[in-house]
Amino acid sequence: MKILVAIKQVPDTATQMKLGADGKTIDPTGITWIVSPYDEFAVEEALRIKEKRGQGEVVAVSLGPDRVKEALRSCLAMGCDRAIHLNDPAWGAADTLMTARALAAVVKQEAPQLVLCGRQAIDDDMGALPAQLGELLGWPSAYWIMEEAVDADGKTVRVARQVEGGLEVFDLPLPAIVTAQKGLNEPRYPTLKGIMGAKKKELKDVKAADVGLAAEAPQLSITALEALPPRPPGRIIQGDLPTAVKELVRSLREDAKAI
Amino acid sequence: MDFAFTEQQELIRKEVASLARSFPADYWLEKDNSAEYPWEFVRAFAQGGWLGCIVPEAYGGSGLGVTEAAIVLHEICAAGAGTSGASPVHFYMFPPMPVIKHGSEDLKRRYLPGVATGEIVMSFGVTEPNAGTDTSRIETRAERRGDRFVVNGRKVWNTNARQATHMLLLARTAPRDPAHPFAGLTLFFTPFDRAKIAVKEIAKLGRAAVDSNEIFIDGLEIPVEDVVGEVGRGFYHLLDSLNPERIMTGIEAVGIGRAALERAVQYAKQRIVFDRPIGQNQAIAHPLALAWAKLETAELMCLKAAWLFDGGRPCGAESNTAKLLAAEAGFEACDVAVQTHGGYGYAKEFHVERLFREVRLYKIAPVSQQMVLNYLSEHVLGLPKSY
Numbered sequence: 001m002k003i004l005v006a007i008k009q010v011p012d013t014a015t016q017m018k019l020g021a022d023g024k025t026i027d028p029t030g031i032t033w034i035v036s037p038y039d040e041f042a043v044e045e046a047l048r049i050k051e052k053r054g055q056g057e058v059v060a061v062s063l064g065p066d067r068v069k070e071a072l073r074s075c076l077a078m079g080c081d082r083a084i085h086l087n088d089p090a091w092g093a094a095d096t097l098m099t100a101r102a103l104a105a106v107v108k109q110e111a112p113q114l115v116l117c118g119r120q121a122i123d124d125d126m127g128a129l130p131a132q133l134g135e136l137l138g139w140p141s142a143y144w145i146m147e148e149a150v151d152a153d154g155k156t157v158r159v160a161r162q163v164e165g166g167l168e169v170f171d172l173p174l175p176a177i178v179t180a181q182k183g184l185n186e187p188r189y190p191t192l193k194g195i196m197g198a199k200k201k202e203l204k205d206v207k208a209a210d211v212g213l214a215a216e217a218p219q220l221s222i223t224a225l226e227a228l229p230p231r232p233p234g235r236i237i238q239g240d241l242p243t244a245v246k247e248l249v250r251s252l253r254e255d256a257k258a259i
Numbered sequence: 260m261d262f263a264f265t266e267q268q269e270l271i272r273k274e275v276a277s278l279a280r281s282f283p284a285d286y287w288l289e290k291d292n293s294a295e296y297p298w299e300f301v302r303a304f305a306q307g308g309w310l311g312c313i314v315p316e317a318y319g320g321s322g323l324g325v326t327e328a329a330i331v332l333h334e335i336c337a338a339g340a341g342t343s344g345a346s347p348v349h350f351y352m353f354p355p356m357p358v359i360k361h362g363s364e365d366l367k368r369r370y371l372p373g374v375a376t377g378e379i380v381m382s383f384g385v386t387e388p389n390a391g392t393d394t395s396r397i398e399t400r401a402e403r404r405g406d407r408f409v410v411n412g413r414k415v416w417n418t419n420a421r422q423a424t425h426m427l428l429l430a431r432t433a434p435r436d437p438a439h440p441f442a443g444l445t446l447f448f449t450p451f452d453r454a455k456i457a458v459k460e461i462a463k464l465g466r467a468a469v470d471s472n473e474i475f476i477d478g479l480e481i482p483v484e485d486v487v488g489e490v491g492r493g494f495y496h497l498l499d500s501l502n503p504e505r506i507m508t509g510i511e512a513v514g515i516g517r518a519a520l521e522r523a524v525q526y527a528k529q530r531i532v533f534d535r536p537i538g539q540n541q542a543i544a545h546p547l548a549l550a551w552a553k554l555e556t557a558e559l560m561c562l563k564a565a566w567l568f569d570g571g572r573p574c575g576a577e578s579n580t581a582k583l584l585a586a587e588a589g590f591e592a593c594d595v596a597v598q599t600h601g602g603y604g605y606a607k608e609f610h611v612e613r614l615f616r617e618v619r620l621y622k623i624a625p626v627s628q629q630m631v632l633n634y635l636s637e638h639v640l641g642l643p644k645s646y
Contacts, residue, residue, distance in 0.1 A: 190274050190307075
């Protein structure tokens with residue numbers, strides 16, 4: 001069974017974001033890049049499906065500039081068999097729809113039985129791509145899943161997604177698209193042997209023309225980015241306990257109007 | 260000249276950092292308080308195959324160099340694990356070197372796979388109470404009796420004897436000849452037989468999680484197959500692990516300094532006194548900036564020495580210099596970090612206190628700063644020997 005995992009390289013969660021001089025982009029200086037954590041759940045699940053079935057192929061794919069190779073190498077080190085890097089200046093300003101079109105073209109070439117991705121990337125939090133990809137391919141899709149089980153024949157997948165107070169269970173015919181929610185698994189750390197093996201695995205550069213796509217303008221463009229307003233400073237209420245509690249309640253009621 | 264890591268080295272750096280950082284500072288605080296060996300941490304590194312870093316691929320390891328081992332240990336320390344985390348891992352990184360370079364095929368087949376997986380827990384038995392840095396004067400003796408050696412004597416600062424399954428042991432097999440004081444010493448790699456070795460732990464300043472001991476060897480029998488290399492040439496075989504040891508412990512000190520500096524910088528940004536972050540004061544900022552610059556310089560020296568070693572070039576001067584600068588830089592960074600924290604730097608819960616205690620070790624071990632200066636005076640500058 002062939003599984004394709006779509007991943008995105010995003011800034012480390014500990015990175016403090018700075019806006020670029022144009023007010024429309026993030027300043028990339030000093031950013032540590034990682035594989036988006038939800039996508040790591042997807043990679044882990046793909047590897048587990050392959051290991052459980054005892055055969056198959058896991059292909060990691062990502063769209064972005066040269067630095068994205070590092071993220072794909074991490075996926076190879078975790079155990080993916082090969083990687084595809086959609087790397088073309090034509091995709092420089094790609095919105096989710098352009099990215100979905102590029103991925104759909106790769107999926108058509110690769111013909112996997114299952115596409116896995118994270119529920120959303122943790123940078124722009126759009127979460128739009130899996131649905132757009134499903135629509136473009138005409139494939140069934142299920143999002144934010146906590147459990148999955150591919151049937152023995154590889155014809156269907158049973159997934160459970162988190163809903164208020166429980167799990168909602170679906171059977172999807174394959175091929176299908178499934179997105180990973182936190183809790184699906186605990187991603188492995190790459191082993192040293194995995195890292196050493198990663199450099200011998202195929203990491204293919206793919207241009208728009210290679211998947212038969214013509215240049216297009218993004219339909220979505222960023223008009224402006226704004227930094228969050230600085231948090232107002234906290235206030236420490238002085239005095240003995242009974243007085244301080246009275247003042248706290250008064251302040252919560254009258255100043256903050258919280259109670 | 261190329262200062263860049265290879266793509267593989269960069270990936271190693273990143274992945275070790277992420278694995279090491281999955282053990283938070285409180286884990287190490289707890290291990291330090293309870294004096295418990297950090298088994299969870301060691302097992303995580305064993306499972307990831309990291310312990311087999313320098314063991315050749317033919318014996319189950321990854322066959323990487325001292326450079327990669329140095330990257331691993333730097334990231335472990337920079338993650339805040341300190342000497343408590345680095346020591347249990349570095350046993351796998353330099354003590355096996357004489358076995359890899361000089362051991363018989365049979366010895367390598369028997370022991371290296373266990374080293375690579377972490378099943379073998381190593382201890383290093385060289386230093387003695389009556390010899391110190393003058394290794395030629397060790398008194399532990401190994402006498403040949405048929406197909407085995409019988410060992411009697413004692414060792415001090417034997418790290419990890421509480422957990423060890425095996426030991427790299429240096430003993431005299433021929434009397435000391437003043438004309439050739441380093442001849443007649445033999446190196447063994449052998450099971451740690453607790454029936455014949457008594458262990459007495461030494462209470463110490465830092466790294467309570469990993470024990471240091473005095474050990475008393477009484478009639479330990481070692482089969483001749485467990486001799487590393489040639490009988491009588493043990494000291495020379497050991498030299499192959501001494502330069503890597505200086506490089507690796509040096510870069511550990513740099514990593515510990517970085518962990519302390521990271522905490523201090525964070526604190527200096529957040530701590531508000533007189534209505535502004537204390538890091539705005541140059542009296543706080545400049546020592547932190549200087550600490551960074553010195554750590555950076557020391558790390559470069561460590562990596563240069565590692566590069567020389569991996570290229571099969573002489574690296575005595577560079578390895579010693581690396582350890583000298585790194586021990587200073589690491590110590591200064593931890594000291595500045597404590598100072599930046601003010602009174603809280605003295606409290607355990609801010610973690611720089613533990614790092615400060617641990618980093619002090621590197622000015623003494625594996626060789627004192629003064630002996631490094633002696634080495635440089637004599638062997639690099641050509642000045643007359645002072646002792």
